[in-house]
Amino acid sequence: MTIERTEPKSGRVQQTRAVERIVTGQATSDGAGVKLTRVLTQPLQRRLDPFLMLDAFRNENPDDYLAGFPDHPHRGFETITYMIAGRMRHRDSAGNEGLLENGGVQWMTAGRGVIHSEMPEQEDGVMEGFQLWLNLPAREKLREPWYRDFDAARIPSFQTADGVDVRVIAGESHDVAGAVTRDATAPLYLDVHLPAGGRFSQPLPPTHNAFLYVYRGDASVAGEALGEQQMAILANDPAADGVVIEAGAQPARVLLIAGRPLNEPIAQYGPFVMNTQQQIQEALADYRDGRFGAH
Structure with a gap:
């Protein structure tokens, strides 16, 4: 249910952050050839710590998405998949299974290791959504895997007095708590x-x-214009207490993402994100020797 509200004191911003840099997403493919736009790339991981990757996909041609993402491993981080349109089936080696549909969110903590697949359950129509990778602190990288599905009705939302609709996937906005919280990284995902x-x-x-x-x-933001499929990295300004986003002459839809940096070393090899190269080698050996399980 969406609640209409006036702006609470906790939602006021006295000075907005500025835009430090504008990044245009790069067209690529992943899985078994799914076409997507990679927005947050590996060279930006240190700057946007604790976030490791953001992919956006919007395909109307079934040939661009039907092959999906067959079995593949992960270790050491979390994946947050948010569907705008379409249907995607998740299965993993921990025994979890779920169907992600319009407006739904799938939150998976890979921890010590999981093998999963994400396969479309439609033969035509639009498939659209986002996948965000969130790092885990060193002490949690080998924790037990965790998984949760949230259908659209379970994502908290509200409407401001100005008619802005906000869905709170993680964190808190205008006194509305999101579906998920994390102590170490305190992610905000709106x-x-x-x-x-x-x-x-x-x-x-x-x-x-x-x-x-x-x-x-x-x-x-702060007078800096942003077009469709553009990402703005917001400056870390001690004098700024938040961000103010303004739409242009047409309606706009925006993901706003923020988090507490871990300030730990990042060692990545494909779907494994650890703190050292030795840990990467251990992950590769564990996967090769079947210690991630299979489904």
């Missing part, structure tokens, strides 16, 4: 739908790394 000329304010701790991604229309 899907913000702004009407034409609409304005949305979100407080942010000055030490948190933050970025936003425009996936419909255009928007601006």
Whole structure:
């Protein structure tokens, strides 16, 4: 249920962060040839710690998505998959299975290791969504895997007095707690739908790394214009207490993502993200020797 509200004190921003850099997503493919846009790439991992990757996909041609993402391993981080349109079936080696549909979120903690597949359950129509990779602190990288599905009705949401609709996937916004919280990284993950000329304010701790991604229309932050499929890395300014996002002449849809940096070494080899190269070698050996399980 969406609640209409005036802006609470906890939603006010006195000084917005500025845009440090604008990044345009790169067209690529993953899985068994699924076409997607990679927005947060490996060279940005240190700057946007604790986030490791953001992929956006919007395909209307079934040939671009039907092969899906067959069995593949992960270790050392979390994946958050958010579907806008379409249906995707998840299965993993921990025995979890779920169907991700319009507006739903799948949150998976790979921990010490999991093998999973994500396969479309449709033969035509639009398939659209996002996958975000969130790092785990060193002490949790070998924890037990965890998985949870949230259908659209279970994602908390609210509407501001200005008609902005906000879905709170993680963290807290305007006194509304999201579906998931994490102590170490304190992630904020919002899907913000702004009407034409609409304005949305979100407080942010000055030490948190933050970025936003425009996936419909255009928007601006501190006078910096952002077009569709552009990401804005927000400056870490001790004097700024949050961000103010404004839509242009057309409605806009924006992902706003922020988190507490771990400030730990990052060692990545494909689907394994650890702290040292030795740990990567251990992950490869465990996977090769069947210690991740199979389904």
